[in-house]
Amino acid sequence: MEIQLVKANELQVSEWAGGKTTQLYIYPASADFSKKDFAYRISTATVELEESAFTPFPNYNRKLMILEGVLDLFHDDQYAIQLHPFDQDAFSGDWISHSKGKVIDYNVIFTSNYSSEIFHFELSKGEEVKLNCKDTTLLYVLYGEIAVSKGSAQQKDVIIIEGQGELVINASSDSLIVVTEVNKIEE
Secondary structure, eight states, X not given: OEEEEEOGGGSEEEEETTEEEEEEEEESTTOOGGGTOOSEEEEEEEEOSSEEEOOOOTTOEEEEEEEESOEEEEETTTEEEEEOXXXXXXXXXXXXXXXXXXXXXXXXXXXXXXXXXXXXXXXOTTOEEEEEEOSEEEEEEEESEEEETTXXXXXXXXXXXXXXXXXXXXXXXXEEEEEEEEEEOOO
């Protein structure tokens, strides 16, 4: 099991039509998001326009979780859903989707060769939790400070775990962590 800590100021931030996006992780590392040649990508984004259109990602699956705000999400010819903080929606990147609402969201975009789960949990100062990691696990510290064997991570920092094993997380302060698991689908 390999553990990598990435500080918030080391993450790649770029503009998109409706705000800013912060890339937390892309696989493979040599992939170029704009060329859509990645297997999966994990990111956060600010939606600063009241109405915005989602960029199409043909042949990808998407998972979206709201971190802050309320979003009305419309998938043309499919369904509409209202998302509040920590609500999620899973949908096809082929769909034509648009939204209403200014939010901060959390995104996972992945090919059909992978599955992905997103969940979050809060820890009180001094609390410890153990995670069983499989392929790729990413911890995003929404607030607070946590420590793992390789060091500590604070607000907006990322911990990337590659490979199987048990990860022990200790909360140095009250913390909220968003966890993403991405696993290769066995053929």
